[in-house]
Amino acid sequence: xxxxxxxxxxxxxxxxxxxxxxxxxxxxxxxxxxxxxxxxxxxxxxxxxxxxxxxxxxxxxxxxxxxxxxxxxxxxxxxxxxxxxxxxxxxxxxxxxxxxxxxxxxxxxxxxxxxxxxxxxxxxxxxxxxxxxxxxxxxxxxxxxxxxxxxxxxxxxxxxxxxxxxxxxxxxxxxxxxxxxxxxxxxxxxxxxxxxxxxxxxxxxxxxxxxxxxxxxxxxxxxxxx
Numbered sequence: 176x177x178x179x180x181x182x183x184x185x186x187x188x189x190x191x192x193x194x195x196x197x198x199x200x201x202x203x204x205x206x207x208x209x210x211x212x213x214x215x216x217x218x219x220x221x222x223x224x225x226x227x228x229x230x231x232x233x234x235x236x237x238x239x240x241x242x243x244x245x246x247x248x249x250x251x252x253x254x255x256x257x258x259x260x261x262x263x264x265x266x267x268x269x270x271x272x273x274x275x276x277x278x279x280x281x282x283x284x285x286x287x288x289x290x291x292x293x294x295x296x297x298x299x300x301x302x303x304x305x306x307x308x309x310x311x312x313x314x315x316x317x318x319x320x321x322x323x324x325x326x327x328x329x330x331x332x333x334x335x336x337x338x339x340x341x342x343x344x345x346x347x348x349x350x351x352x353x354x355x356x357x358x359x360x361x362x363x364x365x366x367x368x369x370x371x372x373x374x375x376x377x378x379x380x381x382x383x384x385x386x387x388x389x390x391x392x393x394x395x396x397x398x399x400x401x
Contacts, residue, residue, distance in 0.1 A: 246261075295311070
């Protein structure tokens with residue numbers, strides 16, 4: 176198995192990262208050496224994304240309110256409902272050949288949950304799955320969301336882990352269409368300050384473990400102009 180190449184974009188807007196994913200999907204599909212990518216980003220400006228199963232009523236804030244908050248709204252080709260991305264949240268977009276990992280989308284989402292559960296374990300937190308609901312929870316609150324897309328057995332979109340985002344922004348939507356549970360963050364759960372920069376290496380490390388990559392190699396972002 177080849178290395179996982181990870182691209183740390185820092186902070187970037189949503190639409191350019193979608194275009195980057197599309198480019199990487201085409202590259203992975205054409206590549207014969209089993210290369211896979213993981214794009215890491217904090218979305219700025221913050222954005223509400225509407226998955227293929229999104230309901231308009233799950234964006235509860237008015238357009239004026241969203242404009243005042245500086246939050247964009249974009250449709251997304253991923254599965255799922257409405258979600259929020261912004262600074263303080265790590266969004267990870269794995270672009271990999273699912274035909275090399277079981278050709279099973281359900282298993283793939285469980286593997287992404289396992290990645291996140293292992294990241295939390297390294298921080299002394301017990302993450303768990305919630306039956307019938309995709310994502311990772313601590314107690315009764317959701318700390319990480321997952322929404323994926325697959326084209327010709329190549330994955331894109333992915334996961335979002337709340338490190339220290341503005342949790343008030345989740346009140347502008349019905350996150351993932353779930354009304355009866357709250358949203359939390361690592362900053363709220365831990366007794367010490369934690370940065371996105373500290374969590375990113377853990378996410379890469381756990382991706383390598385769960386998916387069985389040979390290792391992880393940083394990609395030169397200069398060659399992936401978005």
